[in-house]
Amino acid sequence: QKEVEQNSGPLSVPEGAIASLNCTYSDRGSQSFFWYRQYSGKSPELIMFIYSNGDKEDGRFTAQLNKASQYVSLLIRDSQPSDSATYLCAVKINDYKLSFGAGTTVTVRA
């Protein structure tokens, strides 16, 4: 079983809609969870991190964490064409290393 699994894409959403990205992880002891956005040809950019169960909102982005279900998600509200990118879920293991999911590619249709 992979440490971090993301829903396979690509995910295509119309402009203005909500994009929902899901991620599950295998290590029940994991405490920190991160979402990175990676545009084609660019390096990953940290957009959200969450440590506690529940929701965390930052602008149009909402991260949701459910440690009992070992599940973390990212919602992008009012999706814009500029949100078209690959989104990487990462889970911190051993207090310093990150394990990355395979990524979900999102395309926002104008």
Place this chain on the structure above:
Amino acid sequence: SAVISQKPSRDICQRGTSLTIQCQVDSQVTMMFWYRQQPGQSLTLIATANQGSEATYESGFVIDKFPISRPNLTFSTLTVSNMSPEDSSIYLCSASGRGGPVGEQYFGPGTRLTVT
């Protein structure tokens, strides 16, 4: 967040040669890491660069192939040795200002390596 630069941004190298990639952070950081990202793939951790001691390598990566230096808290190098076409990839440096569960990692712009 830390600002991270890498040099070179890209290079084309012949097989059998070596390339050293430099990573510079604009502030002192606790942890520095080197990743590889092959085309269409996610990130794979190569090693953790430890200041003042030998790097900690992940399974499948060895020091002879990927020697790493970290002479201080803001700088690290990764050398890709005796290159083959399979080493063609993007190499990314990342840094974290703090360890523990709450330390976020930020990435440099990457070095795109092509081995012919």
